[in-house]
Amino acid sequence: MMIKSLLLGAAAGIVALGAAQAADLPMTKGEAVEYVKVCSTFGPGFFYIPGSDTCLKIGGEIRADYRVFGGDTPVAGLRSGSFNRNDNRSAFGTQGRIWFDARTQTDWGLLRSYFQINASGRTATRIGTGSTNTFSVDKAFIQFGGLTAGYAHSFFGFYDNEYGDTIWAPYYAESNTVNLLAYTAQFGGGFSATLSIEDGRDHRADGLDGVFVGLGGGTGTAYLAGGQQVPDIVGQLRYDADWGSLAAQAAGHQTRSGDIIGANGVPLPPGGGGIPHENKYGFAVGGTVLIKIPVIDGGHFIVEGQYADGATDYLGAGNTVLGSSDVFFSSTAVARAERGKGWSIVGELGGNITPVLNANLVASYIDTQYNNAVLTPTGGFQDYKIQEFTVAGNLTYTIVKGLTIAGEVSYTRVEQNNIPNAVVAPTALIDDKANIWQAGIRLKRTF
Secondary structure: OHHHHHHHHHHHHHHHHHHHHHHHOOOOOOOOOOOOOEOOOOOOOOEEOOOOOOEEEEEEEEEEEEEEEEEEEEEOOEEEEEOOOOEOOEEEEEEEEEEEEEEEEEOOEEEEEEEEEEEEEEOOOOEOOOOEEEEEEEEEEEEEOOEEEEEEEOOOOOHHHHOOOOOOOOOOOOOOEEEEEEEEEEEEOOEEEEEEEEOHHHHOOOOEOOEOEEEOOOOOOEEEEOOOOOOEEEEEEEEEEOOEEEEEEEEEEEEEEEEEEOOOOOEEOOOHHHOOOOEEEEEEEEEEEEEEEOOOEEEEEEEEEEEEEOOHHHHOHHHOOOOOOOEEEEOOEEEEEEEOEEEEEEEEEEEEEEOOEEEEEEEEEEEEEEEEEEEOOOOOEEEEEEEEEEEEEEEEEEEEOOEEEEEEEEEEEEEEEEEEOOOOOOOOEEEEEEEEEEEEEEEEEEO
16 A cells, blocks of 8 residues: 555656646647638639739630531642542541739739640641641730730730630631730720830741742742841720720831742852842731620620731731732742732621520631732733632530530632643643631530
C-alpha cells in the first residue's frame, strides 16, 4: 500500500509539472487558408488570383468537324477542272482552344492581358491532307486604358472580330490577326476613334509567303517581296448606340519589290527580266453598318464593304479560293507588274430563333483585277480579273449548357476573266467558271 501511494503521488506531480510548463508556452493558431474568391466585376467566370487584386478567367473549347465537298477545282490562271482522285469528298477535323483573360482595375483604367492558343489534331480540307498536330497563337495582347499592344485583330472593320458567324464558309472582309500598337480614344455619346500601327507583313495578300503571284508560271521566275520599311497605318471612326453601330475605316500599305529569281534560281540584277525594283503605296477604305433587331434575341443585320488598291488583304483576299495578290506579274509578259485592286462586301442576318436554336445567313462577294496583266494574241494587254461569291446558312442547337451541334451548307462561285488558253504562248483568251459546295456538322463543347 505504501508503494502504491508513492507511485500515485509521483504521477500526480509529473502531470502538475507538465501543465505548469505548458501554461508558460506561447499560444499559436493555424495559418489561415486563402480560398479562391469569385470576381464579379467583369462578369461570370472570373476569380481573384490568390494574393492579388487581378481577376482571371480561364476558358476553352473542343471542336469536332465532319464535312463533305463537291463541285469543281479552280486553278489560278488556268481552266478549272472537276474533282479528281486527289480531292477530298469528305474530311474530318478536330481542334482544341484554351484562353486566359486577366484583368485589373487601376487608377489609370483597366489593365488587361489576353492569350489564346489553338491546337489542331487535323483540319478538314477540300484539297490535301490538311495540317496535323499544329499549335498556333490565336491572340496575345495587352490593353491598358485605350492602348492595345501585341498580336490582336486588325482595327480595319469589325465584322470578322465581332460577328463573322459562318462555321467554315469563307467571306470577304479583313479577318487577320496582326502585330500592332493602337490607341482608342472615347469621346462620349458612343463616339470613338482608333489609330493603329500594324505590321505590314501580316497584311500581305500574296499567295506565297514573300512571293508575288505570277500567271501560269511558265518561265519559272519568282518575284520576291522586299523587306518592310514602313508599317501599315490604320484608322477607324466608330459610333455605337442602342440601335446598332456605324464605322468608317482606312489603311495605308507599302508594296516593295525585292529580288527577282530567274529560272536557274539565281537572282537577277535590278531591271532583270524587264522589272525594276519598285516601291509603291496602296490603300484601302471601308465602312460598316450594324442594325440590331430588338424583336429577336441577339437579332442583327450587318453589312461591311471596302475598296482597295494595292492592299487586297483588307478585302479579305486571303479567304478566297484562288487568292488575290497585292501585286501581279504575268509570266507571258514579265515587263508588266500591276498592283491588285478591287472591292468586296459581306452581309449577315442572324439571331436566336428560340432560346436553344440560333440561325445565320451570310452572303459575300469580292471582285479583284490587275490592269494590263495578260498578253493578248495580237500583242496588246488585257486586264486579268477574279470574282468570287459565297452564300452560307447555318443552324446551331444548344443540347445542354456548353454543348452545341451546328450544321452549315455553303456555295461558292469563282470566275476568272481573260486567262490564256496556253501558258507560254496564248492563242486566245478565255473565261473560266467553277462551283464549289460544302456541308457538314460541328460538335462543340465550351467550358
